[in-house]
Amino acid sequence: MLQQQQKAIIVGVQLQLQTDFAYSMQELRNLADACFIEVVGELSQKASRVNPSHYIGTGKIEELKALHAELEADVVIFNDELSPSQIRNLEADLECTVIDRTILILDIFAERAKTREAQLQVEVARLQYMLPRLVGLRASLGRQGGGSGVKNKGAGETKLELDRRRIEERITALHAELEKLVARRQIQRKQRKKNEVPVVCLVGYTNTGKSSLMNALIDKFHPESEKRVFAQDMLFATLETSVRSIDLPDKKSFLLTDTVGFVSQLPHHLIKAFRSTLEEVTEADLLVHVVDYSHADYSQLVAVTNETLKDLGALELPTIFAYNKCDLTNHPYPQIVDGTVYMSAQESAGLDELIAVIRSHVFNDYVQCELLVPFSQGRLVAYFNENAHVQETSYEETGTRLRMECRTSDLERYRNDVTVLQG
Structure with missing residues (x-):
């Protein structure tokens, strides 16, 4: 219509x-x-x-x-x-x-919100904005009539006071429902931390191509997957936080989070309402700041995003820049210049370069090593095959010899169960 x-x-x-x-x-x-x-x-x-x-x-x-x-x-x-x-x-x-x-x-x-959580967050923000704007509200306060005492207190309330009360009750009910969803999200985040999987968060101004970039990475590493996220050329296409696991060929994986886009003077009601969603940003191990490099005033977009990150207390987190939409500019791409990636998510150009820079930040706790795993500890061979990048396997009289790259924490955890030949 x-x-x-x-x-x-x-x-x-x-x-x-x-x-x-x-x-x-x-x-x-x-x-x-x-x-x-x-x-x-x-x-x-x-x-x-x-x-x-x-x-x-x-x-x-x-x-x-x-x-x-x-x-x-x-x-x-x-x-x-x-x-x-x-x-x-x-x-x-x-x-x-x-x-x-x-x-x-x-x-x-309100128009774009699709999930229950986003709809609740937007409604809370709208009601909080409306509350002080009920016309004549201030003048009508205290104009209670129709008797005294608690029992009759509401009998002479004006329409505005009833409106105010209904809005406040609705906000309380929405907060209660949101708290349940927030609690579920926090449990998920704790579980991720326990699993020691790094979290990489896409941030940036609205409509810079964050969701398109996420889809390009899903297509590259999980071509059979049906986990693409909604992406469209419009403001605030994404209001939901989407989390996807990106599994690299060498058994390393990280969680990629797509977040709501920023805009200058993002209303404080919205930042408050979306705080639980935006907390994904503050708990990330690495931020990928996606910039629309084809925008005539892209440096202003960067400034707006940095201002919002500062409000969230996330400006100090490790950040790399992905200058997207280079296909609409004369700048050569794909390339890495001083840690900044010039790319085009639309053309899937620069994904390898971006992954290389992400790797250097989130997988620096890995170590090359050579182990001899006794046959009695066969379960560890299965574990390392599943959770480490095993480059060579050979069998000796006393056990299985593995040359591999694994997490330092895994090596330390099982050091007493194996013979460390190198690393």
Whole structure:
């Protein structure tokens, strides 16, 4: 079903020393487009601070009213999160629907959420955003009527207070359901840690090709698998954290995690709601920061992602850069330059280079060794064949001789059960 396109004017305030204003306004256009809203006009103002009552000054309000009438716009979208009073004042003066960047992002998330956890997280964020924006809420607080005492307390409640109470009850119920899902996720993470499998996490701005990269790696190492993830050329295609095991030919494996993409000024309600999902990032052994190298302002995308990682407390984690979409640029690829991989997930070019860099970070606890395993410890031969890269096997009078590469922890664990000939 085709959605009726609304027309919008976008409005932003450029503060002093703000260098990314033009970029953030373009990003607002992209967000509107993702909500099937056509941007027909733009208005901006340079100021030392945002106007506390109307976001923009009175002169600009008049200019905006005229522009709104001339372009026959349905809605005005503001580039920052508006306070409840700003929304009220703007809607009263402009006599039209007013929305901000936050509700635009929340709408996209609501549209894209597929799993139960993502849907719950988005609903919590939307309700928390709505709660202080129930019109006239502050004025109506305390206006209890219809008697006194606990028994009759709700008898004279206003509609707004009932709305507020319903929202708060709904948030509490959603949190309870989310906590069960979060607990399950934490058990899974503990199990992974116990198994000593390294976790590599794909991070980056939305629509840089993280899911396409994950699918390319699945196709390369598990061609028969049906574990591809959803990937599409649109903002926030991925809202669910997907974890896939990548098993390399030499018996090494790591878990690859695909995460929700970042965008500048990601609403704090969303970061709070998605914290359990984003915790996957903070507990990774290595981050692969995927960058859309074909983007005219890719360095800004990197800055936005770094800012979000900083908010999550994950900026200090070991990170490698994968400059993706090189097929849309003149830069030679695939290649590794100072640890950065230039590649194209779309063409599956640069996957070997990326794996080589990932290996150097997450498999540095491996050691080359030669062991003689007594016949009485035959189970260890089976274990090493399963969990190590056995390069050569030969049989001697007293046992099985293995030349292999294995985890240092495995060698130490079984050192007393075997004869270590080398390593």
